[in-house]
Amino acid sequence: MTNSSIKKAAMILSFSMVITTFSSQAWAEQGTNTSTPAYVMSSDSKNPYEVAGIDDPAEFTAYFSKLQKAVKDNKPAEVADLISYPMNLNKDNKTYVIYNKEEFIKKYDRIFTSLVRDILLAQKVDKLFVNYQGVMVGDGELWMGVRNNKLGVIAVNITNNPYEIAGIKNPVVFEHNFSLLQKHVKEGKKSEVAHLMVYPLKVNNKGKTIEIKTKKDFIAKYDKIMTAKVKKALLAQKLDKVFINSKGVMIGNGELWMGQFGEQVGVFAINQ
Template sequence: MTNNTKKKAAMMLSIAVALAAFSGQAWAEQGTKASAPASITTTATKSVTKSATKAGGINPYEVAGIKDPAAFTAYFAKLQKAVKDNKPEQVAELISYPMNLNKNNKTFLIYSKKDFVNKYDRIFTSAVRANLLAQQVDQLFVNYQGVRVGEGDLWIGERSHKLGVISVNVINNPYEAAGIQNPVVFEHNFSLLQKYVKEGKKSEAAQLMVYPLKVNSNGKTMEIKTAKDFIAKYDKIMTAKVKKALLAQKVDKVGVNWKGISIGNGALWMGQSGEQVGVFAINL
């Protein structure tokens, strides 16, 4: 090989090495850029992805006319936070006006934010708020009418490219003043209490007490701290007089005030403590 040939070969080898190094660097940079977004996933995106997977599509809210699932997830979280923080003015910003308020088999229109805020407690009742806050975003029901929250307490939709609550369905709750969130739960538990007492089922009746249970007699109060304690003292607590008053009580004739629900002219008092609805006081 001549000197000129050797020089040409060396030059070609240098160029090849340089090109290989440049290509490798460029490939590495492209690989880094492509993989970076995969590590940045917001909570909203995760929720939407989970919902989408469950619904079997990219946009689980599409049938309701909602175009951006991530925007909906962010909106829903904002609505829950505003309600949880008890901020009526902030909730009012998330309503689509005019909004339908369905109550007592009648439909009322809420035309403005001011109107909504003034009637907030009558629109977003304790039951509506509780069901909204308990709702998981990936468990929402969706159809052409909108996105249903709870058992239909609220419906959310998109109007003029803006998300908002389009309707609220309020169940008539005659026990709300006593702090009962769901009238159906109270009436169910009241019916069970009558049934168990009538059948003499002490253990079952004990599960419908709120502990510590206050038993008032002759100006003195005794606290029953557990179901076991209640069962042991059942006959002394659930006297013939108390049983008669309970079994004679009609559910639509109970007394309701801020203290609770009076059964049998105050022989028993029922109320709600946390999630439990039951008897919290008995007067002998």
């Protein structure tokens, strides 16, 4: 997690808190800059969540485990019980307010998107970021804290994912891998390019398809696979101009296709 992502997420939460004020809501004064990762405890305190207004660290740890289990088991009603209402939903630079359990359950898939769920389930409790605004999951996709005397999720920040139709869960991962692919191809780093392929990789040429089954095989045949035409199309491609459909993300005029398979995001087909 970078400092810039932490600051950005904190700013999003601050903004939503400023424009939406609730009765009986007790928050620290805006402008406080005290923050600490949960895994760093000061010598005089055994409660890393104290700055967020959470008095019992054991209670929070149990709560967090319960939240992850309810999400993993896909039980919206149980997740709804772990929300502190009213909850802020920040999406497309707008803040929406979820007032109660019924509304949350009805909109569950639009609030706890696949990306939010994946990030929550991947979060280690001892790696949480904590400041006066609450406890942050991931890069700010979800915030927890005490609202109206109840510990729960207080805000969800949804990142726009233009690649969702292609089955890509995290746009940041895709864009990172796309950038790496262009960089490594430009620099001629065959081994690094091989790591960004999904195997077996399909290579189509003149109506015939061959499968490249391993990284070693890809590296050995690199120049025959990554032809001048393929490399030119890749290096000329602007990220904001890619074509996306249910099959994947198309590079150039179809010279390369990228997608997600399991947890791997990479090139799965090359058309020469």
